[in-house]
Amino acid sequence: PALFATQYAQASLWQSFGIEPDALIGHSMGENTAACLSGVLSLRDALGLVALRGKLFETVAEGSMLSVELDEEGLKPLLGSALSLAAINAPGLTVASGPMQALEQLEQTLNERGIGCRKIHIDVAAHSSMLNGILKPFGDYLRSITLAAPTIPFISNLSGDWITAGQASDPEYWVQHLRNSVRFADGVGKLLETG
Numbered sequence: 519p520a521l522f523a524t525q526y527a528q529a530s531l532w533q534s535f536g537i538e539p540d541a542l543i544g545h546s547m548g549e550n551t552a553a554c555l556s557g558v559l560s561l562r563d564a565l566g567l568v569a570l571r572g573k574l575f576e577t578v579a580e581g582s583m584l585s586v587e588l589d590e591e592g593l594k595p596l597l598g599s600a601l602s603l604a605a606i607n608a609p610g611l612t613v614a615s616g617p618m619q620a621l622e623q624l625e626q627t628l629n630e631r632g633i634g635c636r637k638i639h640i641d642v643a644a645h646s647s648m649l650n651g652i653l654k655p656f657g658d659y660l661r662s663i664t665l666a667a668p669t670i671p672f673i674s675n676l677s678g679d680w681i682t683a684g685q686a687s688d689p690e691y692w693v694q695h696l697r698n699s700v701r702f703a704d705g706v707g708k709l710l711e712t713g
Contacts, residue, residue, distance in 0.1 A: 522568040525551040526561070542672035543709055545702050546605070546644065547571065549675050549695060556668035558686045563663040570659050571696070574652040581643025583615045584625055587634035596624060604645035605700040613638065613700075615646035645699060653693050660689035678704020 525548060529539070542552035547568065554564035583604055586593055593612045594603060601624060604615035614624055621637075628635045643649070667683035674681040676694060678701035685691040 519565070519568050519572060521547060522551055522564065526554065526564075529555050539670055541709065541712070542670055543702075543705050544672070544675070545607075546675065546700050549672070550692075552670075552672040553668070553686065556670035556672055556686075558666055558668050559663060566663070567659060567692075570656065574656060575642045575644075578642060578648055578652060579617070580641050581615065581617050581646065581648045582621050583613050583638040583640055583644060584621050585636045585638055586612050586614055586624075586628060588612055596627060602643070602646035603699045604643075606703045607700075608703050608706075611703075613645075615643040616648060617643065645697065647697075649697050653697060656696055657689055657693040660692050665689065665692075673705035673708055675700045675702065675705065677701065679708055 544552040553559055554561055587610055589610050590606050590612055600620035601614050601616035605613040625635055665687040668686050671680055676698055
């Protein structure tokens with residue numbers, strides 16, 4: 519909730535100075551902020567969603583995330599069945615997510631191969647199969663609020679492309695957004711295409 523509040527407040531401050539965005543992009547929960555700023559959901563509903571997200575994360579078994587200096591194709595074969603590709607953040611920079619023991623084994627393998635990696639200081643395996651148990655209550659909340667088409671275009675973390683009105687107003691999109699990989703590098707590439 520503090521991260522959301524900071525992001526929303528910063529954008530609102532810029533808007534109070536007359537700086538209006540032509541487009542938005544957010545990383546993971548930051549896309550929820552972008553959606554709120556673009557009118558997909560109200561501030562009240564966005565705060566409720568972010569608070570619920572945090573509360574549900576506290577019910578998930580402890581996991582973690584590992585930033586890895588590999589591209590998607592290089593990391594995927596090393597994940598096995600326990601780990602998930604949580605994010606593609608830049609060319610040659612991805613994030614693995616899942617149970618601690620599996621991440622420690624991956625870290626050891628990467629170190630043995632001389633591949634850079636760094637633990638992310640979080641005790642939740644975001645964007646991994648460990649979240650499967652919280653997807654229903656998260657979706658139930660989304661189905662209880664009003665979702666609208668965006669008034670400011672923003673990039674989808676799921677596709678790395680512009681979100682459509684249908685996606686933005688579909689509760690299932692936001693459930694999948696919580697669970698699946700953040701394609702941030704693709705999104706930044708798409709924004710750069712606009713000039």
